[in-house]
Amino acid sequence: KAGVTQTPRYLIKTRGQQVTLSCSPISGHRSVSWYQQTPGQGLQFLFEYFSETQRNKGNFPGRFSGRQFSNSRSEMNVSTLELGDSALYLCASGLSGVPDTQYFGPGTRLTVL
Amino acid sequence: SQQGEEDPQALSIQEGENATMNCSYKTSINNLQWYRQNSGRGLVHLILIRSNEREKHSGRLRVTLDTSKKSSSLLITASRAADTASYFCATLETSGSRLTFGEGTQLTVNP
Numbered sequence: 571k572a573g574v575t576q577t578p579r580y581l582i583k584t585r586g587q588q589v590t591l592s593c594s595p596i597s598g599h600r601s602v603s604w605y606q607q608t609p610g611q612g613l614q615f616l617f618e619y620f621s622e623t624q625r626n627k628g629n630f631p632g633r634f635s636g637r638q639f640s641n642s643r644s645e646m647n648v649s650t651l652e653l654g655d656s657a658l659y660l661c662a663s664g665l666s667g668v669p670d671t672q673y674f675g676p677g678t679r680l681t682v683l
Numbered sequence: 684s685q686q687g688e689e690d691p692q693a694l695s696i697q698e699g700e701n702a703t704m705n706c707s708y709k710t711s712i713n714n715l716q717w718y719r720q721n722s723g724r725g726l727v728h729l730i731l732i733r734s735n736e737r738e739k740h741s742g743r744l745r746v747t748l749d750t751s752k753k754s755s756s757l758l759i760t761a762s763r764a765a766d767t768a769s770y771f772c773a774t775l776e777t778s779g780s781r782l783t784f785g786e787g788t789q790l791t792v793n794p
Contacts, residue, residue: 573776579752582746603781603782605784612784612787613779613784615782626780626781639758658723660725660726662726670775671716671728672726672728672782674718674725674728675725676724677724677725679723
């Protein structure tokens with residue numbers, strides 16, 4: 571089976587812009603979670619989607635949003651970008667609703683200038 | 684906030700030596716997982732241990748879990764240069780449905 575794919579792999583934006591990141595889970599996986607990784611804060615949970623419904627949300631401002639489509643593909647959007655949003659954004663997929671083993675994608679490296 | 688705290692933050696050893704990393708957490712858990720991350724890349728799942736298990740093996744990896752002390756350890760035996768990476772523990776709380784990651788241990792294996 572193909573692994574989790576994320577597009578784009580690298581992205582450079584300027585403050586105030588918005589960005590959309592995409593994640594395609596492993597075939598058959600219905601759960602998709604998003605994480606932000608920065609040197610200062612480590613890995614922080616953004617949100618989880620299961621069967622097109624957001625089941626869990628981390629402590630991020632409303633500028634961070636996401637959605638999941640009927641084919642389980644997921645997108646996350648960040649509006650009004652700030653310098654502090656520069657990070658590696660990781661997506662992970664899982665088989666069931668309760669995240670046992672998470673399969674991670676390679677990540678999208680977002681740089682905000 | 685980070686549930687897990689890992690110790691040490693950084694570890695440097697010679698090829699062939701064993702590496703031990705520790706993880707402590709604060710709340711009751713359903714399971715604890717270990718992941719590896721090579722520089723700037725995605726995480727790779729290594730092993731999962733459930734709260735009713737005390738020890739688990741996978742190849743050169745051995746994980747222990749002590750729920751009374753709320754701690755876990757990951758042992759990598761006969762380390763190789765290719766084991767150089769960051770290692771993270773992640774907990775699934777009994778009341779939650781998401782993983783909470785620790786801050787990670789940076790392991791360097793010198794050839």
